Amino acid sequence: MSWLQAMVLAVVQGLTEFLPISSSGHLSIVSKLFFGEDAGASFTAVTQIGTELAVVIYFIGDIVRLVAVWFRGLFSAQVRATQDYKLAWYVIVGSLPIGILGFFFQDYIRSTLRSLWITAATLVIFGVLMGLAERFGKQLRAQARLRLSDGVLMGFAQALALIPGVSRSGGTITAGLALGLTRATAVRFSFLLAIPAVFAAGLSEVSHVFEPSPYGLQPSAAQMIVATVVAGVIGYLVIAWLLRFVEKHSVYLFVWYRIALGAAVFALLGFGVIQP
Secondary structure, three states, X not given: OOHHHHHHHHHHHHHHOOOOOOHHHHHHHHHHHHHOOOOOHHHHHHHHHHHHHHHHHHOHHHHHHHHHHHHHHOOOHHHHOOHHHHHHHHHHHHXXXXXXXXXXXXXXXXXXXXXXXXXXXXXXXXXXXXXXXHHHOOOOEOHHHOOHHHHHHHHHHHHHHHOOOOOHHHHHHHHHHHOOEOHHHHHHHHHHHHXXXXXXXXXXXXXXXXXXXXXXXXXXXXXXXXXXHHHHHHHHHHHHHHHHHHHHOOOHHHHHHHHHHXXXXXXXXXXXXXXX
16 A cells, blocks of 8 residues: 555545445545555554544543443442433443444455445445435434434444445434434434444454455555544544534435445446446
C-alpha cells in the first residue's frame, strides 16, 4: 500500500463510517476503482478503531455514566430499576450478534463476501429498506422508552454489516426506525451499540493486517497508525454533523445515494471497468 492509497482510504473511512451508506463498501469500491485492489477487511477493521475512538470522545459523558451505573447496578436493586442501567445492558446484549457471527464467519468476511456484486446489491436492497422504515416507521419512542427487544433486534441488524454494502449504522438505524424509535434515538443508540463490537473487531484484526494476504492491500505500521488517526478526526466531525442533520431531516438523502451508488457499481461491473 502506498501513502496515497492509505490517506485516500482513511478519508473515505472517516467520511462514511457513521453515515448509513457503508464504509466497508465504499473502501472496497474506491480501492478497486482507483487502485485496482481491495483495501482488505483487516485494514477496514483496524481503521474503524480510529472512528470508534471518535465516538468515545464525543459520547464520553454518556459512556462514563452508563459504565458507572452498570457497575453500581450489580449491587443495588434501586439502580437496576433505572433506564440507564437497562440501556447499558441493551448495548451489551446488542453487541453479541456481530461478535459471534464475525468470529465464526471471519474467513467468508475477508474473502467471498467482499465481491462488489454483493456490495452493489446490498447497497440497493438495504437502501430501499431504509426508505421503507423512514416512510412507515411511527418514530414515537425516544431513548427513555428503549426496550431489551430493541437492543436485540438492532444488534442483529448491526451484524448484517459484516457484509460490505449493508452498513452498520444503516442497518441499526433502519431497524430502529422500523421498531418505532425516533430518528435521533435510533442514531444515538446506533453509535453506542457500535463501540464494543467495532473495538473488538479492530483489535482482533491487528494481528492480520500486516500479514501477506491475497485479500487486500498490505499497509505498513506507520501507514496504519496515521490512517487510523485521520479516519478518527474526520469521523468526529461527521458524528456532530449527522446528529444535527437527523433532528430536522429524513434519511431519504442516504436512501437515494445508496441506490444511485449501487446502480453505478452494477454498471461499472457490467462494462468491465472494475473487477468484482
